[in-house]
Amino acid sequence: MGPPISEDKTKRARTAILWLSGCAGCEAAILSLGRSLIQLYQGLLMDAFFLVEDRLPFSSQDTHYDYLLFTGAVATEGQLALVEEGRRRSKRIIALGTCATHGGIPAMANRLGLGEVAKEINPSTKRSGSVLPKFLPDVLALDEVVTVDLLVPGCPPSPKELKGLLKAMGHMGPRPTGGKSVCDHCPMERQGRFETKILRRLLPGSYPPSATLGNRCLLEEGFLCLGPVTLAGCGADGPPLCLKAHVPCRGCYGPVPGCHNQLLGMATILSTHGVSLEGLLDPGGLNRFIGAHGIYTR
Amino acid sequence: MKKTIHPITRIEGHADIELEVDGKGRFKSLRLLIGSFRGFEKLLEGRPVEEVPRIVTRICGLCPWSHHLASVKAIERALGIDVPPRAEALRRLAFLISHIQDKILHFFLMSLPDFLSMDEGRRVSGLGEVLKMEPEVAKRALEAKKTCFDLLEILGGKAIHPVSIVIGGVASPPGKEALRTIKRATKRLLEFSKWALSYSKERFFISLKESLWEIPCEKTGFLGTVDEDGWLELYHGNLKLLGPTGEVALFQGEDYGDYLVEEEVDWSYSKLVKTDLWGSGHGQRGIYRVNALSRLLVSKGPSTRMAQGEYGQFLSELGTHAWHPMNYHWARLIEMLYCAEEALKILEGIDLLEGPALSSRTWVAEAGDTRRYTGIGSLEAPRGTLIHHYEIDSKGILRQANLIVGTTHNIAPMAEDAQRIAEGCIERGEGLERVREKVALVVRAHDP
Numbered sequence: 131m132g133p134p135i136s137e138d139k140t141k142r143a144r145t146a147i148l149w150l151s152g153c154a155g156c157e158a159a160i161l162s163l164g165r166s167l168i169q170l171y172q173g174l175l176m177d178a179f180f181l182v183e184d185r186l187p188f189s190s191q192d193t194h195y196d197y198l199l200f201t202g203a204v205a206t207e208g209q210l211a212l213v214e215e216g217r218r219r220s221k222r223i224i225a226l227g228t229c230a231t232h233g234g235i236p237a238m239a240n241r242l243g244l245g246e247v248a249k250e251i252n253p254s255t256k257r258s259g260s261v262l263p264k265f266l267p268d269v270l271a272l273d274e275v276v277t278v279d280l281l282v283p284g285c286p287p288s289p290k291e292l293k294g295l296l297k298a299m300g301h302m303g304p305r306p307t308g309g310k311s312v313c314d315h316c317p318m319e320r321q322g323r324f325e326t327k328i329l330r331r332l333l334p335g336s337y338p339p340s341a342t343l344g345n346r347c348l349l350e351e352g353f354l355c356l357g358p359v360t361l362a363g364c365g366a367d368g369p370p371l372c373l374k375a376h377v378p379c380r381g382c383y384g385p386v387p388g389c390h391n392q393l394l395g396m397a398t399i400l401s402t403h404g405v406s407l408e409g410l411l412d413p414g415g416l417n418r419f420i421g422a423h424g425i426y427t428r
Numbered sequence: 429m430k431k432t433i434h435p436i437t438r439i440e441g442h443a444d445i446e447l448e449v450d451g452k453g454r455f456k457s458l459r460l461l462i463g464s465f466r467g468f469e470k471l472l473e474g475r476p477v478e479e480v481p482r483i484v485t486r487i488c489g490l491c492p493w494s495h496h497l498a499s500v501k502a503i504e505r506a507l508g509i510d511v512p513p514r515a516e517a518l519r520r521l522a523f524l525i526s527h528i529q530d531k532i533l534h535f536f537l538m539s540l541p542d543f544l545s546m547d548e549g550r551r552v553s554g555l556g557e558v559l560k561m562e563p564e565v566a567k568r569a570l571e572a573k574k575t576c577f578d579l580l581e582i583l584g585g586k587a588i589h590p591v592s593i594v595i596g597g598v599a600s601p602p603g604k605e606a607l608r609t610i611k612r613a614t615k616r617l618l619e620f621s622k623w624a625l626s627y628s629k630e631r632f633f634i635s636l637k638e639s640l641w642e643i644p645c646e647k648t649g650f651l652g653t654v655d656e657d658g659w660l661e662l663y664h665g666n667l668k669l670l671g672p673t674g675e676v677a678l679f680q681g682e683d684y685g686d687y688l689v690e691e692e693v694d695w696s697y698s699k700l701v702k703t704d705l706w707g708s709g710h711g712q713r714g715i716y717r718v719n720a721l722s723r724l725l726v727s728k729g730p731s732t733r734m735a736q737g738e739y740g741q742f743l744s745e746l747g748t749h750a751w752h753p754m755n756y757h758w759a760r761l762i763e764m765l766y767c768a769e770e771a772l773k774i775l776e777g778i779d780l781l782e783g784p785a786l787s788s789r790t791w792v793a794e795a796g797d798t799r800r801y802t803g804i805g806s807l808e809a810p811r812g813t814l815i816h817h818y819e820i821d822s823k824g825i826l827r828q829a830n831l832i833v834g835t836t837h838n839i840a841p842m843a844e845d846a847q848r849i850a851e852g853c854i855e856r857g858e859g860l861e862r863v864r865e866k867v868a869l870v871v872r873a874h875d876p
Binding site for chain 1: 432434435437438440442446459461463464465466467469470471474475476477478479482483486487488489490492509529533537538541553554555556559563566567570571573574576577581584585586587588589591592594595596597599600692693694695696697699786787788789790791792823824825868
């Protein structure tokens with residue numbers, strides 16, 4: 131995250147957490163940190179934080195932030211302006227959560243365009259002269275709009291990661307990032323061969339595959355799992371959360387370094403093992419968390 | 429002259445106020461602008477059904493459990509898949525705990541500053557100040573919230589955006605040790621819920637009640653869910669709509685289309701939901717409210733012992749004013765106590781290690797079947813009656829979705845209340861900031 135904002139450890143970093151197009155799950159995760167949240171509040175000078183503070187950002191001409199965290203994707207002209215204003219008024223911008231880093235679920239709308247989506251859902255609403263926010267042609271990740279100092283993916287990021295991040299902000303200094311995949315953290319047993327050449331669905335009758343559920347790699351059992359192409363971190367130092375719950379990874383931390391398109395990454399892996407790609411019922415759905423950065427063409 | 433007041437904070441969602449006054453500064457109109465839109469109904473089209481419960485969680489990061497479960501219920505209904513009793517009990521348990529954590533968040537982290545403001549006679553802006561003014565209260569609330577988070581992670585794989593509820597059951601039922609942990613923690617949540625009421629009842633809900641009712645709101649209808657005996661129910665039950673002059677309609681979630689009407693407006697990306705049952709004679713235009721207060725008022729109240737006692741006091745203290753939306757907060761904390769009691773009842777009364785956690789039925793796509801399968805799943809999300817309505821094709825692909833999200837029922841009544849409040853403020857010569865604060869009070873009570 132670059133050099134420390136200030137060497138003076140007694141000075142609290144002025145911080146705001148602003149919500150764009152998203153579900154507030156990142157905020158909910160921060161608010162679930164328990165007592166640590168109290169310490170974090172003491173360590174930071176918290177200003178606007180939409181969910182729990184009745185303060186508006188940039189409330190005066192000279193409001194500047196040491197850290198400005200954005201959650202959610204950039205979907206409207208108003209959000210775009212807010213992010214640009216934020217860049218001018220802060221030393222560090224942090225994209226928090228997969229919506230901010232990769233577009234997240236809101237960027238699934240890029241398969242059609244958010245304007246089109248709205249027209250289909252609200253067909254009779256007049257849009258000319260509307261007082262409602264105007265959509266951008268594409269739902270964007272934060273780094274498509276401004277320079278971002280730190281990307282923290284996760285849907286939502288793990289509590290440990292959030293604590294580490296906010297603590298690092300409170301006490302200054304950068305924080306390390308890892309580059310491992312979900313598989314690197316997964317305790318399931320891999321044998322290097324697939325049990326089936328046809329993908330299985332997570333529906334009664336085909337799931338669970340056998341009494342051995344919980345031991346064998348779900349992907350090798352034939353269940354589409356995005357573990358190989360997805361950045362680790364959801365379970366912090368422990369096993370990945372979805373795998374721990376016996377369901378396959380869906381890629382919510384975004385792609386592992388070196389992979390820019392989770393669909394292509396998975397298609398390569400499946401093909402290499404002779405698994406039929408016809409079992410991919412919704413190929414675009416494999417990129418459901420990373421629909422910004424022009425991943426969907428229409 | 430039109431003026432947009434940005435935005436109402438400490439709510440789950442985005443809302444602005446557009447106020448119009450004439451040349452002499454007199455009130456002309458006010459609109460509540462609901463500007464967030466992501467288009468989930470459309471995003472779900474074409475997705476394999478088993479993926480849907482893991483996508484809809486992102487509709488709301490505060491109540492992902494409601495969407496996860498309503499979605500699974502709708503799909504199971506459509507495909508005719510049964511759910512073993514053990515899985516049902518685990519789902520219900522998780523749902524109750526998700527309600528508790530949402531109520532802690534809403535009352536202690538989002539709304540307590542409003543009550544402290546009234547109590548202290550000065551503006552308290554948010555959590556930062558609460559931490560200083562009421563450090564012990566904040567600590568208890570944050571710890572209880574964290575407890576819920578930990579339990580929901582055990583039960584759902586992930587606490588926020590759960591994954592373990594799969595079509596036909598539960599993918600990773602907790603073992604003996606985990607259940608013991610859950611039980612111990614739920615007992616703590618029960619103690620917390622009792623304390624939460626004792627802390628806030630005298631100090632805020634009772635002592636401030638008259639000033640709360642002064643906020644001009646309209647008496648509307650109410651919608652909630654009741655069990656077969658008419659008691660409060662959150663997970664499986666019938667919908668009950670209570671009209672402003674006592675009309676009653678009891679119906680199944682599947683039949684929502686016969687009772688509820690969605691309406692597009694140009695000031696909200698969310699559609700409004702109203703009823704056409706009452707005709708136009710009441711001057712209420714089919715407006716009703718949902719969420720905790722509604723649920724209590726349409727039902728016989730909570731069926732658990734302690735919550736029932738609390739509800740009795742609620743009714744006798746509030747009398748004919750019980751319907752007032754500013755009473756939502758009190759109702760919410762009674763509901764929290766009910767959830768804790770009910771969760772403990774499951775943990776103590778049902779063997780959660782016994783029997784299968786996944787359906788033994790097999791579902792396969794049949795070649796040549798061109799039928800569409802309809803499934804509707806409804807439940808009471810923390811923010812109100814939630815309905816997921818899906819059309820699924822014979823290959824198990826979702827073709828069409830209609831979602832009625834808890835919050836949307838409350839948009840129409842909130843918009844009406846906001847008008848009336850603003851009109852009063854402007855008449856008394858109060859400024860825009862006062863309009864924003866007062867409208868926010870009512871909006872927050874609804875917990876949109």
